[in-house]
Amino acid sequence: METEVRTPPTICGMGHRMKRKEDARFLFGKGRYVDDIKLPGMLYMDIVRSPFAHARIKSINAERALAMDGVVAVITGKDLEKYNLHWMPTLMGDTQMVLPTDRVMYQAQEVAAVIATDRYIAADAVEAIEVEYEPLEPVVDPFRALEPDAPVLRTDKGKTDNHIWHWEVGDREATERAFQEADVVVKQQIYIPRIHVASIETCGCIADYNPAEGKLTVYMTTQAPHVVRTALALVAGHVGLSEEKIRVISPDIGGGFGGKVPTYPGYVIAIAASVLLGKPVKWIEDRSENLQADSFARDYHITAELAATKDGKITALRIKTLADHGYTDAAANPSKFPAGLFSICTGSYDIKHAFVEVDAVYTNKPPGGVAYRCSFRVTEAVHAIERMVDVLAQKLGMDPAELRFRNFVQPDQFPYKSALGWEYDSGNYPAALRKAMDLIGYEELRREQAERRARGELIGIGISSFTEIVGAGPSRHFDILGIKMFDSCELRIHPTGKAIARFGTKSQGQGHETTYAQIIAEELGIPAAHVQVEEGDTDTAPYGLGTYASRSTPTAGAAAAMAARKVREKARKIAAYLLEVSEEDLEWEPGVFRVKGAPDKSVTIQEIAFAAYTNHPPGMEAGLEAVHYYDPPNLTFPFGSYICVVDIDKGTGQVKIRRFVAVDDCGHVINPMIVEGQIHGGLTMGFAPAMMEELVYDEEGNILTGSFMDYLLPTAVETPRWETARTVTPSPHHPLGAKGVGESATVGAPAAIVNAVVDALSPYGVTHIDIPITPYKVWKILHEKGVV
Numbered sequence: 001m002e003t004e005v006r007t008p009p010t011i012c013g014m015g016h017r018m019k020r021k022e023d024a025r026f027l028f029g030k031g032r033y034v035d036d037i038k039l040p041g042m043l044y045m046d047i048v049r050s051p052f053a054h055a056r057i058k059s060i061n062a063e064r065a066l067a068m069d070g071v072v073a074v075i076t077g078k079d080l081e082k083y084n085l086h087w088m089p090t091l092m093g094d095t096q097m098v099l100p101t102d103r104v105m106y107q108a109q110e111v112a113a114v115i116a117t118d119r120y121i122a123a124d125a126v127e128a129i130e131v132e133y134e135p136l137e138p139v140v141d142p143f144r145a146l147e148p149d150a151p152v153l154r155t156d157k158g159k160t161d162n163h164i165w166h167w168e169v170g171d172r173e174a175t176e177r178a179f180q181e182a183d184v185v186v187k188q189q190i191y192i193p194r195i196h197v198a199s200i201e202t203c204g205c206i207a208d209y210n211p212a213e214g215k216l217t218v219y220m221t222t223q224a225p226h227v228v229r230t231a232l233a234l235v236a237g238h239v240g241l242s243e244e245k246i247r248v249i250s251p252d253i254g255g256g257f258g259g260k261v262p263t264y265p266g267y268v269i270a271i272a273a274s275v276l277l278g279k280p281v282k283w284i285e286d287r288s289e290n291l292q293a294d295s296f297a298r299d300y301h302i303t304a305e306l307a308a309t310k311d312g313k314i315t316a317l318r319i320k321t322l323a324d325h326g327y328t329d330a331a332a333n334p335s336k337f338p339a340g341l342f343s344i345c346t347g348s349y350d351i352k353h354a355f356v357e358v359d360a361v362y363t364n365k366p367p368g369g370v371a372y373r374c375s376f377r378v379t380e381a382v383h384a385i386e387r388m389v390d391v392l393a394q395k396l397g398m399d400p401a402e403l404r405f406r407n408f409v410q411p412d413q414f415p416y417k418s419a420l421g422w423e424y425d426s427g428n429y430p431a432a433l434r435k436a437m438d439l440i441g442y443e444e445l446r447r448e449q450a451e452r453r454a455r456g457e458l459i460g461i462g463i464s465s466f467t468e469i470v471g472a473g474p475s476r477h478f479d480i481l482g483i484k485m486f487d488s489c490e491l492r493i494h495p496t497g498k499a500i501a502r503f504g505t506k507s508q509g510q511g512h513e514t515t516y517a518q519i520i521a522e523e524l525g526i527p528a529a530h531v532q533v534e535e536g537d538t539d540t541a542p543y544g545l546g547t548y549a550s551r552s553t554p555t556a557g558a559a560a561a562m563a564a565r566k567v568r569e570k571a572r573k574i575a576a577y578l579l580e581v582s583e584e585d586l587e588w589e590p591g592v593f594r595v596k597g598a599p600d601k602s603v604t605i606q607e608i609a610f611a612a613y614t615n616h617p618p619g620m621e622a623g624l625e626a627v628h629y630y631d632p633p634n635l636t637f638p639f640g641s642y643i644c645v646v647d648i649d650k651g652t653g654q655v656k657i658r659r660f661v662a663v664d665d666c667g668h669v670i671n672p673m674i675v676e677g678q679i680h681g682g683l684t685m686g687f688a689p690a691m692m693e694e695l696v697y698d699e700e701g702n703i704l705t706g707s708f709m710d711y712l713l714p715t716a717v718e719t720p721r722w723e724t725a726r727t728v729t730p731s732p733h734h735p736l737g738a739k740g741v742g743e744s745a746t747v748g749a750p751a752a753i754v755n756a757v758v759d760a761l762s763p764y765g766v767t768h769i770d771i772p773i774t775p776y777k778v779w780k781i782l783h784e785k786g787v788v
């Protein structure tokens, strides 16, 4: 099944490969990012950061800095303390320092801020500030953090240990029993390392407080502008910042990937500085600050077990995880889900019994737990289950594809209720895997592998058949700081039949200006080229929760369709009036109402729009517009099957990805070209942590990968050529049958790569390798296992 294309290219509704409207601006260098904005009298901020992972601050001496020409102010925790702004709440109900008054908790933590007339002066003044520290014993290893004699980090909260929370889901006893009765049990430790999103644009803001109006405008790199406005009003209401006086503008954003969901201390300091000084203050992170201090992702230490019958029917899953959260729980999750949606870990398989528990601990590392292209711990879940299925296949001596087919949730089981409580909306897992196998020539590859193995060559084939869970709400389960997770569209049709649509989401490169216009074109027949899309200004956009967790299509995209349908209903009334027939006598085709049986009697949507302002039916309100707040009845569950083929160089341990086939299913597709782009980008962001990315700390808590010299990112040179394909299984509850897709590939790819590498090395007794799979790691294994 393919997405049906119902509109001609002149209208460009769903299914058209429309070029992105926003790209003209980007390609001409006319994008408007926060750092492009310069306001009159603007001051610049730079930040003093801690060299220690754990230390007491004995003194801060800013005298030399303050004496420098152009330095306007130095702000410390003690200054903020006067206004009770030295701490701020995190999304998970923990507390985070804006600036410390007493102790620093990780290397590169903010210690003080300089405000100056020039960015360079600010940087020089940072060097001139003398901070005296008394180093304290750091807690770096999360397992060490739980030992009884480990230093307690959050004494400020009255804590007596470093344990943050315990979370569990599933039936512990039934799972236990299934394990006791199992023919086969496999167990594996899996570490999913700390990584960082590394968007092209770092974080930053301009805080512009206007003392005359008492109004604060913040230009900010945020994925969720409305939430920031409300949160600011809640934490700074006591200093006069009430919500109608706050305007958050998220201009063009150079990549978000989850890293621009949290509120970083730098934003709050810049806002405080602007309010205190009555001038605009700009703060833009540099690359090292972004890498060293911004929210991390992953860092899950997983112990996973599968129970199965000897013919390969999986009967139970058990997972125990230790989550390293850094010094505060600043994860970006919906409030009720401390471990995000990790409980999607039964994956694409019909597993009757499952039990999962996660414990979170404090360490002397930066906080975070953001959803690096993953809707809240789904990558961790997928990696665990997709690795475990291969571990089991290896133990049973069974082909991993065969084992998957035997355990897939079957197409007729949807809506499928998982053992851990989710209701999967739709899926056809066997079809996606079969398609991927056909595309790559699976059976032939296995034959080739056997021959080459006989010659001692290392070739591996890895599969990942993942299920994603994206599109939060529904609001009965999902909220952020108590704000329900719906999303919105406000649609206004102008007299000449053109439109403006505003949304509560915020594109960071995804192409919303194009795809939302296509949705409205699909529903109203107004050409997508005539629909202007706006997001990211809280003074004009309807309230929404923002863009992350691949939620824009499932929520705001649905809202666009619903708002357009409301407009169409009013348009129908106007059409009936204009054609002097009753509404029931009208037929709709995109852009035109026709009289049934008299097809030459018709009015176009443009004529109707004009009439709405010039000749509307007596008794009807003028105008043609609608607002819709869409609260999805369920999440959407996109899925896919990826197959990766690798060749390993025995001499160097270098893994070469020979082929990678990705079959994705996100239901109906709005713009196939954008979806392909999303998959290509997503695969590359799955390849990156699988092969290169990792934030590494030494035992003192010093970051060893604090620059791109050590924190490796793939360039076009290392990135394999992706082969993509699609199946289409519509979501039954989404008005367009669409599911989110932005994160699928990042979630699904790493396991396919690791499974391929392990497959290549399995004849030598290798059952698992933790990511990133560096040449050195492989080289060491080759030597340890006596392969070379």
Ligand code: PCD
Pocket (backbone or CB within 6 Å): 223, 254, 255, 256, 257, 258, 259, 370, 371, 372, 373, 374, 375, 376, 508, 509, 510, 511, 512, 515, 516, 547, 548, 549, 550, 551, 552, 553, 554, 666, 667, 668, 669, 670, 671, 672, 674, 675, 678, 681, 738, 739, 740, 741, 742, 743
């Ligand atoms: N079916 C379908 C689906 C979808 N689509 C398309 O595609 C895109 C995407 O979507 P989605 O899935 O809904 O999502 P969104 O919400 O919009 O977005 C978000 C995502 O997105 C992705 N992608 C991207 N891209 C770019 N360029 N940039 C960026 O930044 C980014 N990021 C990433 C991430 S990470 Mo998170 O935040 O971690 O949570 S989440 C995420 C858009 O445009 C849309 O419209 C279509 O067409 N169809």
Ligand SMILES: [Cu+]
Pocket (backbone or CB within 6 Å): 202, 203, 259, 260, 290, 294, 295
């Ligand atoms: Cu950032």
